[in-house]
């Protein structure tokens with residue numbers, strides 16, 4: 536017989552003594568028996584809750600052999616609990632799939648077989664969404680919670696992904712119900728350098744999983760009302776999540792490169808403007824010579840800073856490379872000059888010279904910058920295979 540794949544459901548707990556026993560029993564007696572082709576385990580990660588949650592888990596361990604418990608010495612946050620739980624499930628329990636789940640029945644246990652079915656269908660990362668057809672927020676939620684959930688989720692999505700495809704695909708980024716494939720995905724996550732070990736971890740795992748090119752989908756989640764115990768979400772949670780979203784995007788290699796590219800371009804402009812003034816107004820060079828020299832100095836500045844900073848991973852150092860690439864760079868810069876001159880002339884002819892100063896930044900932003908970005912990435916500092 537083929538070895539059954541193993542799914543580990545992970546529930547972090549802090550003061551869940553009121554519900555955890557009921558949840559454990561429900562999962563082992565009602566949910567897991569329905570799932571035929573998966574070997575299901577349950578792992579509780581408790582932060583030594585003062586209400587004695589762990590004691591209840593230990594009591595149930597006598598009855599259910601697939602029930603596991605990991606204890607953190609003190610309250611470390613939900614994200615930290617999942618890091619510990621993920622590691623334990625991979626190394627000790629040899630999990631093939633990990634499911635993130637809440638203790639308090641706000642996630643209906645019947646979503647677990649649905650998640651696993653999606654894994655069988657070939658998906659690597661599945662999230663329960665309140666925003667798709669069939670999903671919903673609890674009826675009893677007050678305005679404040681709905682507001683934070685809606686606005687926070689949208690802003691988080693926007694900061695992390697706009698305008699790329701994930702922005703449209705991920706409808707509920709902060710959801711707590713997820714299934715993740717271990718091989719090729721969770722085993723490649725960077726869990727050490729998280730910006731947040733609290734609720735922000737959710738979107739950090741999401742961001743990383745999508746960067747690893749996980750095949751992603753959503754299932755509807757009817758998020759229930761918590762009937763026992765208390766929510767651990769606090770006023771700082773939204774701030775924590777948005778902070779993680781911002782830091783993820785800001786430190787993204789693509790964004791970092793683009794910001795450097797923009798900065799170098801701006802420095803080039805300053806070099807151009809100041810040396811034009813110096814040669815033209817101060818030293819009284821011929822007009823054409825002042826323009827030529829100042830433009831070439833800007834080109835040299837752009838080439839140098841992009842080489843040692845923006846594209847430092849593809850940096851050239853040998854005199855031979857530097858020379859040939861510099862000649863090439865002047866060639867592509869000439870291309871930019873031609874674009875700017877041609878388009879600038881045409882547009883001012885049609886619209887009138889009074890729009891000259893207004894047109895320049897638009898031409899730079901929408902034509903010259905994309906052109907330069909393309910040339911730098913695809914020609915000058917092209918990545919070697």
Ligand code: GDD
Nearest residue numbers: 547548549580582612613616637638709710711766767768
């Ligand atoms: N070990 C540990 N340590 N567990 C924690 C901690 C912690 O510091 N904080 C929360 N938990 C556990 C809770 O005991 C519960 O099992 C689970 O994490 C979810 O916490 P809740 O306090 O019930 O969160 P919620 O219902 O308000 O928020 C839910 O919805 C959010 C989206 O609106 C969760 O599913 C969130 O993950 C989700 O982002």
Ligand code: MN
Nearest residue numbers: 637639641761
């Ligand atoms: Mn809850």
